[in-house]
Amino acid sequence: MDPTHESAHNTPMRKLQWLRLGIAGVGTWAVAGFGWAEQSFKDVEQAVALIRPTIPSSTANGIVIFSPVDGGVEVWARISGLPSGTRHGFHVHVFGDCSDVLTGSAGPHYDPTGNMMRMAQTGMLPLGDLEDLSAGEDGTVEVRFTARDLTIAGAENAILGRGLMLHESYADPKDPMSTSGDAIACGTIGVYNKDRTVGEKQTEAKQ
Ligand SMILES: [Cu+2]
Numbered sequence: 733m734d735p736t737h738e739s740a741h742n743t744p745m746r747k748l749q750w751l752r753l754g755i756a757g758v759g760t761w762a763v764a765g766f767g768w769a770e771q772s773f774k775d776v777e778q779a780v781a782l783i784r785p786t787i788p789s790s791t792a793n794g795i796v797i798f799s800p801v802d803g804g805v806e807v808w809a810r811i812s813g814l815p816s817g818t819r820h821g822f823h824v825h826v827f828g829d830c831s832d833v834l835t836g837s838a839g840p841h842y843d844p845t846g847n848m849m850r851m852a853q854t855g856m857l858p859l860g861d862l863e864d865l866s867a868g869e870d871g872t873v874e875v876r877f878t879a880r881d882l883t884i885a886g887a888e889n890a891i892l893g894r895g896l897m898l899h900e901s902y903a904d905p906k907d908p909m910s911t912s913g914d915a916i917a918c919g920t921i922g923v924y925n926k927d928r929t930v931g932e933k934q935t936e937a938k939q
Pocket of ligand 1: 821823825
């Protein structure tokens with residue numbers, strides 16, 4: 733090794749740098765101990781999406797919280813501002829970009845297992861095709877269901893960072909030509925702040 737490099741290890745400046753690294757390391761452990769800063773996406777337990785209108789004629793808005801359950805993800809959604817008594821396709825799309833969904837900013841339905849290709853044979857929808865949401869007379873919907881095989885931020889089928897879209901209509905399984913139409917609302921699926929527990933309180937109140 734170059735002797736000038738060797739001696740650089742022992743300069744006071746080098747020692748100060750190591751001290752700083754040590755302090756930063758302790759800080760990181762303290763943060764991890766409080767549990768409010770996941771170190772990696774794999775540590776993220778729950779996710780949240782705020783649903784907001786994508787077009788001027790839409791007033792659909794609400795909150796959706798995703799929690800892990802055996803074999804999938806539990807979806808809890810509360811959305812209001814829908815037309816009375818209407819039914820709406822509700823999907824995870826590939827991209828979390830709601831900026832211009834009518835021209836495809838959120839991409840296609842999230843289909844990590846390629847179900848769309850085999851749909852005619854198997855009848856299996858893309859994993860991102862969640863249950864349709866049906867608004868009550870008052871234009872609101874509150875539901876809880878399990879979306880099988882999805883994960884929040886697992887090694888496979890992860891929804892974190894993707895787009896959640898609510899459509900103006902729904903695809904009727906009995907009518908292969910029907911589509912769910914344009915998106916009326918969209919939200920990006922992000923890391924849920926479980927210390928705030930806003931959504932949990934909302935869901936508990938309903939139980
Ligand atoms: Cu969709």
